[in-house]
Amino acid sequence: GSQHRLWPEIEKTVKQQVEMAKLGVGECGTGWQLFAEDGEMRMYRREEEVDGMVVDPLKAVHVVKGITGHEVCHYFFNPQYRYDWETTLEQMTVLETISEDSLLFLQTHKRIWPASQRDVVFWSHMRKLPDDQDQDGPDIWTVVNNSTEDSEHPANAGKCVRIYLTVCLMCQTRVDPPKDGAPISRDNVSCKITYCSVVNPGGWAPASVLRAVYKREYPKFLKRFTAYVKNQTKNKPLMF
Numbered sequence: 001g002s003q004h005r006l007w008p009e010i011e012k013t014v015k016q017q018v019e020m021a022k023l024g025v026g027e028c029g030t031g032w033q034l035f036a037e038d039g040e041m042r043m044y045r046r047e048e049e050v051d052g053m054v055v056d057p058l059k060a061v062h063v064v065k066g067i068t069g070h071e072v073c074h075y076f077f078n079p080q081y082r083y084d085w086e087t088t089l090e091q092m093t094v095l096e097t098i099s100e101d102s103l104l105f106l107q108t109h110k111r112i113w114p115a116s117q118r119d120v121v122f123w124s125h126m127r128k129l130p131d132d133q134d135q136d137g138p139d140i141w142t143v144v145n146n147s148t149e150d151s152e153h154p155a156n157a158g159k160c161v162r163i164y165l166t167v168c169l170m171c172q173t174r175v176d177p178p179k180d181g182a183p184i185s186r187d188n189v190s191c192k193i194t195y196c197s198v199v200n201p202g203g204w205a206p207a208s209v210l211r212a213v214y215k216r217e218y219p220k221f222l223k224r225f226t227a228y229v230k231n232q233t234k235n236k237p238l239m240f
């Protein structure tokens with residue numbers, strides 16, 4: 001059918017973000033500093049400022065047993081689950097269904113003292129991709145969220161400061177089949193999750209406040225979200 005106005009940007013951004021997510025943090029001189037660790041979860045950030053505002057890129061890598069990449073992306077992408085795991089969310093609206101795997105969201109997040117309340121408009125796209133590093137392994141599943149304009153909801157028109165973000169959740173499923181040829185169960189799967197995000201806080205907020213917020217909120221978010229997916233899927237058939 002006819003292309004949606006956002007489709008070219010979605011295509012380009014998804015490819016770009018997945019390639020960036022695949023880059024390790026170990027590459028020397030890439031400036032990633034480890035700032036949080038919890039079990040298998042490692043969180044890194046780079047200290048960056050744009051116009052005096054903290055926009056520290058974040059990259060988290062986590063390995064979770066018993067869930068697949070499709071399941072992780074399913075619960076991250078679909079709006080009906082978001083209030084269950086996104087604790088900083090105050091209001092979420094689906095402004096447009098671009099396609100069955102692409103949605104346009106407006107979200108307002110709870111105010112974080114002393115900064116003013118924030119909102120964000122972003123498109124969200126879920127995609128399965130072949131894993132070129134493991135041809136005969138399971139596909140990669142990804143969700144990319146990227147800020148965009150919406151004429152019905154201009155930035156900074158109301159009480160909220162508009163933020164700008166690019167987020168990539170990339171999931172690589174690993175299957176270790178049981179020796180005895182039994183069917184694959186949740187005990188035989190794990191998911192390597194790479195979560196990358198760059199959030200521009202929009203209006204000014206003190207660097208110390210922002211860095212403290214990120215340090216607190218990101219580890220909490222990834223731990224809570226992955227625990228949610230494990231709990232939601234534990235008695236359901238595997239989704240590959």
Ligand SMILES: CCCCCc1ccc(-c2ccc(S(=O)(=O)CCO)cc2)cc1[C@H]1C[C@H]1c1ccccn1
Binds near residue numbers: 109
């Ligand atoms: C003064 C604070 C300014 C920034 C506040 C703010 C707003 C949105 C967001 C955010 C918006 C979307 C996403 S997502 O990954 O696309 C999922 C869908 O909700 C993720 C994070 C983050 C933060 C920063 C709190 C920080 C924070 C970090 C992880 C979780 C919640 N809050």
